[in-house]
Amino acid sequence: MIQRIQSLYLTLTGIIGIICGLITDFIPNERIDMILLLVVAILAFISIFCFKNRSAQKNINYLNIIINLLLIGFMVYYLLITPGGDLSPKKGVELIVPVLLIILLAMANKYINKDEKLIKSVDRFR
Template sequence: MLQRIQTVYLLIAAGISGGLIFVFELWQTDDAEKVFAADVPIVLAGFLLSVLLSLVGIMSYKNRKSQFVLGRLNIILNFILLGFFVYRSLNLSGETAVSEKGIGMLLPIVSIVFLALANKAIKKDEDLVKSVDRLR
């Protein structure tokens, strides 16, 4: 059933990971050059993998357990991206001019929030099905 609330949450997480990475910059270099996720191949691959996991999670709506596992993997992947951004921002301290961090570094946090909401709704559906099965 694609009309469940976790589908909306997963679509929002996919939209954040797939669309907003091209709108918001990750950071600016000391010569005021904006760096987007498309400029760093490993970051782009991480975000695109997050989109893929969200879309596969949406399409596996009949198997809620695998949908839940895909959501957890996606959360872990977004934590890895967030860790990379924190590492990158803390490693930029050796320069003489202070570089500006962009709002794009916060996109994994927003994505994690929506993925956690989706997993909560998936768990709620699974508990509801288990309670109905107990009554039979």
């Protein structure tokens, strides 16, 4: 079912991942971060279409969260080794995107678990 609330969260995750992955001025280390953001977006869209297999959908989201944590690690490492001068953009602003994506993925997993509990409770009455 594509009209579920977790599909909205996963769609937002995919759209934000694609937009931020393609804007190279926003991310500090363009190659690794761009690839990871695009992988996050692809996994979010794959997860949307795994709606019949909720355990696989949750596992894809957990993998996506781990990739976002790696992305945060790469961004923090890059921000720590670059000198901050007057010409550099504000340091640390780009870390908002992976944190936002983790929050969206956690909310999607919350609603996937709710669906799982609902279906288990309906199966008990049969």
